[in-house]
Amino acid sequence: MPIYLDAHSLPSVTAKDVAEAHQSDLLHQPEFDCKCLTYWFDPSRNSAFCLIEAPDMDAVTKLHEKSHGLIPNKIIEVSSSAVESFLGRIHDPDDAAVFSNGLKVFSDPSFRVLMITQINDPILLQHQLGVEKTNELISLHNAIVRKNIAVHGGSEAEHSGYGLIASFTSAYQALNCALTMQKDVQAQETDALEFRISISGGEPVESNSKLFGDSIQFASHLCAITDHHHIALSSNVKELLVSYEHYQKNRHNLMNLAPPEEKFLKSLFSILEKQSQLSEFGIKDYCHFFAMSQSQVYRKIIKLTGLSFNTFLMEYRLQQAKERMKKQCYSISQITFDSGFTSPSYFTKCFKRKFGLLPKAYIDLVH
Numbered sequence: 001m002p003i004y005l006d007a008h009s010l011p012s013v014t015a016k017d018v019a020e021a022h023q024s025d026l027l028h029q030p031e032f033d034c035k036c037l038t039y040w041f042d043p044s045r046n047s048a049f050c051l052i053e054a055p056d057m058d059a060v061t062k063l064h065e066k067s068h069g070l071i072p073n074k075i076i077e078v079s080s081s082a083v084e085s086f087l088g089r090i091h092d093p094d095d096a097a098v099f100s101n102g103l104k105v106f107s108d109p110s111f112r113v114l115m116i117t118q119i120n121d122p123i124l125l126q127h128q129l130g131v132e133k134t135n136e137l138i139s140l141h142n143a144i145v146r147k148n149i150a151v152h153g154g155s156e157a158e159h160s161g162y163g164l165i166a167s168f169t170s171a172y173q174a175l176n177c178a179l180t181m182q183k184d185v186q187a188q189e190t191d192a193l194e195f196r197i198s199i200s201g202g203e204p205v206e207s208n209s210k211l212f213g214d215s216i217q218f219a220s221h222l223c224a225i226t227d228h229h230h231i232a233l234s235s236n237v238k239e240l241l242v243s244y245e246h247y248q249k250n251r252h253n254l255m256n257l258a259p260p261e262e263k264f265l266k267s268l269f270s271i272l273e274k275q276s277q278l279s280e281f282g283i284k285d286y287c288h289f290f291a292m293s294q295s296q297v298y299r300k301i302i303k304l305t306g307l308s309f310n311t312f313l314m315e316y317r318l319q320q321a322k323e324r325m326k327k328q329c330y331s332i333s334q335i336t337f338d339s340g341f342t343s344p345s346y347f348t349k350c351f352k353r354k355f356g357l358l359p360k361a362y363i364d365l366v367h
Helices: 015-032 057-067 080-087 122-129 131-151 171-187 213-225 235-241 245-249 259-275 283-290 294-305 309-327 332-338 344-355 359-366
Strands: 003-009 035-042 047-053 074-078 112-118 155-159 164-168 196-202 231-233 254-256
Touching: 003 057, 003 080, 015 035, 015 047, 015 057, 047 057, 057 074, 074 080, 080 112, 080 155, 080 164, 112 131, 112 171, 112 213, 122 131, 122 359, 131 155, 131 164, 131 171, 164 171, 171 196, 171 231, 171 235, 171 245, 196 213, 196 235, 213 231, 213 259, 213 294, 231 235, 259 283, 259 294, 283 294, 283 309, 294 309, 309 332, 309 344, 309 359, 332 344, 332 359, 344 359
Parallel strands: 196 231, 231 254
Antiparallel strands: 003 047, 003 074, 035 047, 112 164, 112 196, 155 164
């Protein structure tokens, strides 16, 4: 049966209130063929998240409606392994206080600090360095990253093939891990990896339909605009760190944006994800979305990415084309137009100039 994680906004409630609501869920769960596994509650953020095995999302909603009337703001389907990796458990904590009436009460925040490492595309590395050298570099990267995650109290949460994701309960531990990791990787002279690190923080269920999807997505965007000399931090992580002396001593190694810049960056990628496949999409469309002049948009994009608008758009489309090639063996023509290019010959020229090989050669290496 599927497992779901739902999000509740609960202002002005106590840990005892949430425990009683959960106890009511347990009482009514057989009526809806559900099994309430556990929950997380953070009084400082007025948030609670319930982990429930259920036939579908509708059953989760109806269970809550019947037992206490607290309807979830959002529900997503999750895997138990992912929840355990990110949040550390899929059952109630062992140290929860149990009252004489059997009520189990605990406050356990679900906010996590996520560290993402990214490296160069392994397919391109194989083309440049050969399979043996590429595998050697990636194995070295993985060993360094995993060692530091373990040493600094993190949990490896996901492996994308381009790097690793780790979950921390402490921003300080995440920063120490990233700084040590960066030194260890640089000491191995692995410039070909183009190793980048970013750190972002958030709740498990927000606007994205994936577990910690918003935080992971934004950390990926930060990785896209940083380099291997700096560690990118989201503003909410910076706020957690700014009072630490260790943060102040290492500010030269850190890159972070002001909240308005973060908002612009998120909107920048959000619009690209929806519009970049349209070949006619251009700077005027961005100006319309942002209600800014062309010069304002150009300046903001150059400041954030170091690239002109046209170059940034081109590189985004090329990255999307590569992802399409990995998912399925599409024809070059289909990839061309699905990625927003106007002709296969122009796409091929841009791809070769950027990555050093023809699209067909890349597809052959992938498949």
